Amino acid sequence: MSRHRDAIRTARSVVVKIGTTALTTPTGEFDRGRLEHLADAIEARMKSGSDVVIVSSGAIAAGIEPLRLSRRPTDLATKQAAASVGQVALVNSWSAAFGRYQRTVGQVLLTAHDISMRVQHTNAQRTLDRLRALHAVAIVNENDTVATNEIRFGDNDRLSALVAHLVGADALILLSDVDGLYDSDPRKGNAHFISEVAGPDDLEGVTAGRGSHLGTGGMVSKLSSALLAADAGVPVLLAAASDAAAALDGASVGTVFAPRAERMSARRFWVRYAAEAAGALTLDEGAINAVVRQRRSLLPAGVTAVSGRFYGGDVVELRAEDSTMVARGVVAYDAAELSTMLGRSTSDLPPEMRRPAVHADDLVAV
Known part of the structure; x- marks a missing residue:
């Protein structure tokens, strides 16, 4: 095992990002069973001694069925309406899943503006730190009910990288429907798996695709966010949600992104990546x-x-x-x-x- 995988395996503070496709069926329906499976894997990591902050997508997907929508909305107003309904279902599902382990859940909704403004940035940091100190599980999501097309994070991938630095996490784990990074689309064949990325030079010749109809991310978004976190000094693991137990327990699956040698200070990170x-x-x-x-x-x-x-x-x-x-x-x-x-x-x-x-x-x- 590489030292970077070992660092993720032993990290005391971890941010786990869960994509929309990890919480939905192939037809796009919100799947509480998948969420419970992920909660089980996260609980095992917390029981081993790690603090975990969850960045969870899925609010819009969770609002599709209650609003009797036939598919994921494309217009902003309906997206916001679906998010307002789905956010309730989403956080209630997380609360019920962790309630089985007598854990309390706290919801933190952020927009790009919150991260870009220094005062709100600091307040978000304090809230997340206090939730962890009180042994509550923080569930972070973009505030889709007020976000606009111009201030979207991209299926929470970028948000998770910002949160990882915000809370001083020792590792970031990105869980979605892909089992790691390939040099091309694995669905088209002849793609080669990339186990470790030491830096941007390792990505020469790699082509990344856009997101699915269910989420707004995609490999482009995940790759960008992984490099952002790694550049800030946080090691990153990109793995499939179906491999969550292996990813959280031993970091033995997926693609690992090596961090820069020195961790960037909070202020310099904010200037470079977070501030508008x-x-x-x-x-x-x-x-x-x-x-x-x-x-x-x-x-x-x-x-x-x-x-x-x-x-x-x-x-x-x-x-x-x-x-x-x-x-x-x-x-x-x-x-x-x-x-x-x-x-x-x-x-x-x-x-x-x-x-x-x-x-x-x-x-x-x-």
């Missing part, structure tokens, strides 16, 4: 070299253009002249204020404007 950019700064070549290669602060002299309406403390994108994003960071000035400082040497500015436009501690290259 409020604007952009265009940098000259000298500034790009200082920011990206030398890891230095961005001075106003290196900024050639400002776009967007942002304020000091917002996250902005840092771009090259061709609009390629090279970094993200927390800007120190409002857009209007910074616009008056473009290209000016620090010594030419008033004393109160001699701070960096973006401090090195608040910069993350991409």
Whole structure:
């Protein structure tokens, strides 16, 4: 067993993401029996001493039958209505499943906006930490009843990666209808299974497909989320929900994604992945070299253009002249204020404007 699989097997804090297809029949009906089977596997992991946070999809699917819908809705309003009904059924099913083990369940609904705003981000972190401290099982889901097409996570794959970092998890386990990563669609034949991904270079030549009609994820979403979590320092296991017991007990199945050597700080992770950019700064070549290669602060002299309406403390994108994003960071000035400082040497500015436009501690290259 590789050391990364061993790290997942022995992780004390685990986030388990369960996709829609793991909780539904082939015809799309919500299946409580499948949910109970997953709860059994998760209970065994918790009984062995691990803290587990569950990121569960399936709310819209769970609302299809009660609303007498013939198929998964495609329009936003009906999706939200199905989610509002299905979310009740979903969390009640989790509550009943863990109630067999005398465990209490707590529901945490999040949107992309909650994660992108620092205050809400911190509040979500506190809630999840407190639920774990009180020995409740946190069931996290996207708040589909208010989410719009523009702020979707993608069947909770990205959300699970963000939550894994949010709670300081030691491992992320993605469970769905696929048993791991292949270099092409295994349903079409001649696909080769990939047991371990050490980094993005291992994915050269890999083609990933979109999601099913039941969920909004797919291999593209899972792959992106696995790489996101791994880049933040969290090892990831991608496995089939039908192999949940083996995945949770020994990490002996599926594909493992190796984490980066050093775990990213919570603030730098938030800047790079979670925060919504409020604007952009265009940098000259000298500034790009200082920011990206030398890891230095961005001075106003290196900024050639400002776009967007942002304020000091917002996250902005840092771009090259061709609009390629090279970094993200927390800007120190409002857009209007910074616009008056473009290209000016620090010594030419008033004393109160001699701070960096973006401090090195608040910069993350991409």
